[in-house]
Amino acid sequence: MAISRRDILKLSGVTAVATTINGCYSPNNPEPSNTTKTIKFNKAPIADSTNPRVVVVGGGWSGLAIAKYTKIFAPNSDVILVEQRHEFVSCPLSNLWLVDKIKLEYLTHDYLQAARENNYTYFHSTAIGLDKENRILQTSNGDIKFDYLVFATGIDYDYSRWTKDIAFETRLRQEYPAGFIPGSEHISIRNKVLNFKGGNFILTVPSGNYRCLPAPYERACVIADYFKQKKLKAKVILLDENNAITIKAKGFQSAFDELYGDYLEYYPNTVISKIDLDKKIVETEFDEINFEEAAFYPQVRGAKILEKVGIAKDAKNKLEGDINPLTYEVIGEKNIFITGDSRPMGFSKSGNTSNSEGQHVAKLIAQKINKTKKVKWYPPTTTCFSAVSIEPEKAIYIYTQYAYNKTTKTFNFASTHSSENWKKDGAVNAASIYNWADALYLDMFNNK
Ligand SMILES: Cc1cc2nc3c(=O)[nH]c(=O)nc-3n(C[C@H](O)[C@H](O)[C@H](O)COP(=O)(O)OP(=O)(O)OC[C@H]3O[C@@H](n4cnc5c(N)ncnc54)[C@H](O)[C@@H]3O)c2cc1C
Structure with missing residues (x-):
């Protein structure tokens, strides 16, 4: 007796929901593409929830802030962080590790701890495709239904x-x-x-x-x-x-x-x-x-996955016209956001910028979930300490925020302070490198 399609689906444990995914892999076409294909919903091993689900792709400086603060601002949300790495390794301060000034342990952090302490789910997986219509993210480890989706996927070269x-x-x-x-x-x-x-x-x-x-x-x-x-x-x-x-x-x-x-x-x-x-x-x-x-x-560009899943026409060319620079929403997709170093806006591509912006994007998402009044645009903050010598330790520093010009629709520096006299202030600035990193790591990985 021939086995029916239904039996095959039962045997393989695949839920019989057909859906269309952009950028999916198929055996006949190993390259992910932007074409729409019909594939079966292959549920990721994540507990179902009736609460609004926010899926954040990318556990870098942006994604970690968004995952944590969305739970804070919308406690009833079900937040899933999809990250392809097993552990977080910090780019900030990594130059000091290159020359043996600090230990790798200082840069390395635990996604599981971040998720435990901040009440969200860390799902180790790579996002590979998207069905915008049915709100399904396809990952290397199964498909996830979402209500809101964030791509905080950083850069590619x-x-x-x-x-x-x-x-x-x-x-x-x-x-x-x-x-x-x-x-x-x-x-x-x-x-x-x-x-x-x-x-x-x-x-x-x-x-x-x-x-x-x-x-x-x-x-x-x-x-x-x-x-x-x-x-x-x-x-x-x-x-x-x-x-x-x-x-x-x-x-x-x-x-x-x-x-x-x-x-x-x-x-x-x-x-x-x-x-x-x-x-x-x-x-x-x-x-x-x-x-x-x-x-x-x-040179760098927005992460290629944005094109592969069909939410950016060309992430190489600044994603112009692909996202609303004030709300981070993908144009025409009010429930999908692009943040962090993937964004097209000319903010400094820094961890601090991504973290402060992430907190704001979490508020924007929470506002939609909570159906509260519109959140005003808040400028990201760039704070950056740089070592100029390691023996003795000396550093310089810059702080800046951005302003939005409604007429030209561009962002400019609003206020900038710097401390570049390393002979005078270098030692104090060098100590601040570690204070800054301690504070940010604590923010991302602890319930502080
Ligand atoms: C040497 C160096 C020094 C730096 N120093 C500083 C500093 O002193 N201060 C400062 O503020 N900034 C600094 N930065 C910049 C900072 O590291 C970046 O701006 C910051 O990492 C950007 O955060 P992000 O979340 O946008 O991207 P990332 O931190 O790169 O995070 C993106 C995440 O997305 C994941 N990802 C990508 N695609 C997928 C996918 N398809 N599925 C699942 N996961 C995916 C990646 O694995 C990654 O974890 C430094 C950077 C470097 C390289």
């Missing part, structure tokens, strides 16, 4: 300015990782630094609104300091596509000049025209530079 050759791009990613997404990239760079025997160590700064404006300059300072302490015959070569240091310029420039004369060379306005990985030579318009080691930081 964009190597297209350097190469269109995927094989070459793969070599760059693998042999000379940028180190602006946590995990193996950071371990690779750390090993390169700690085992460096001498010569040129190239770092690059991309143009555009790249992740963490000060971090490449901070990295150059701390690696140069490390070489200096070790008395290596070594130099950090910092190739910057921008005309000048993009942030805290006075503080970084004076550190370059006064602390690392023999250990750091800074080249502004320098676009790489060719990288020869076999000969280990970088060509620019003016120079050919040999290198022993390097970390090539390409």
Whole structure:
């Protein structure tokens, strides 16, 4: 007797609800695509709930804040954090770990604890597709129904300015990782630094609104300091596509000049025209530079998953027209949001920005759930401490908020304070690096 479709579904444990998913994988088409396909609802192992469900994709600085604060502002919500990593590793302060100043444990945090303490569910899985109509998120570990959905999925790299050759791009990613997404990239760079025997160590700064404006300059300072302490015959070569240091310029420039004369060379306005990985030579318009080691930081873009699931036409080109910059809603989808470094708005791509913005987005979602009066736009806050030396520890600092210009529909800096005189305030600022990190880790992973 032939087995009916219903029997097969029963046997495989698949609920017999057909649905359409954007970006789903199929055996005949291993590439996820934007085309709409009919697939079966394959329920994720998550307890059902009759409460409004908020699914947050991405457990970074943005997603962790949204998950926690949505539960605070809308306690009756059922919040699920979908994250592809097993543990959280912080990008902020990672430059200090590259040079052995702090321990990896300080950067590493527990998603399970964050979820336990803040009453939401951490679901270890990768989001791979979306059925907007039926409000179903497809993940590598099953499908989840949602009422509200947030993509806080961070960045991807964009190597297209350097190469269109995927094989070459793969070599760059693998042999000379940028180190602006946590995990193996950071371990690779750390090993390169700690085992460096001498010569040129190239770092690059991309143009555009790249992740963490000060971090490449901070990295150059701390690696140069490390070489200096070790008395290596070594130099950090910092190739910057921008005309000048993009942030805290006075503080970084004076550190370059006064602390690392023999250990750091800074080249502004320098676009790489060719990288020869076999000969280990970088060509620019003016120079050919040999290198022993390097970390090539390409331009960045909104996470590719946004295109794959069909909520952004082109996350590479700023998602313009794809999201409402004041409400973070995907245009035409009032229950789907894009936040954090994936967002197109020109805010600084920083953890602090993502965290403060995340708290605001949680309020926006809670307002919809609670059906209370509209929440006013609240500007995100960028607070960023950067080390300029590790021995002794000195740092510089910037704080800024943003204002929205209704006429031009653009965001500008509203108020900015900085402390860049590291000779005078460097030690106090350096202590504040840890105070800031302690406060943010506590906020994200504890019930504080
Ligand atoms: C070296 C360095 C130093 C920095 N220093 C500072 C600093 O001093 N201060 C500061 O404020 N900021 C700093 N930053 C910037 C900060 O790390 C980022 O701005 C911040 O991480 C952005 O948060 P996010 O949540 O948008 O993205 P992320 O933190 O990248 O989080 C995105 C998450 O989404 C997950 N994800 C992506 N796709 C999927 C998917 N399909 N399914 C499931 N999960 C998915 C990822 O695994 C990741 O955990 C620094 C960054 C670097 C690299």
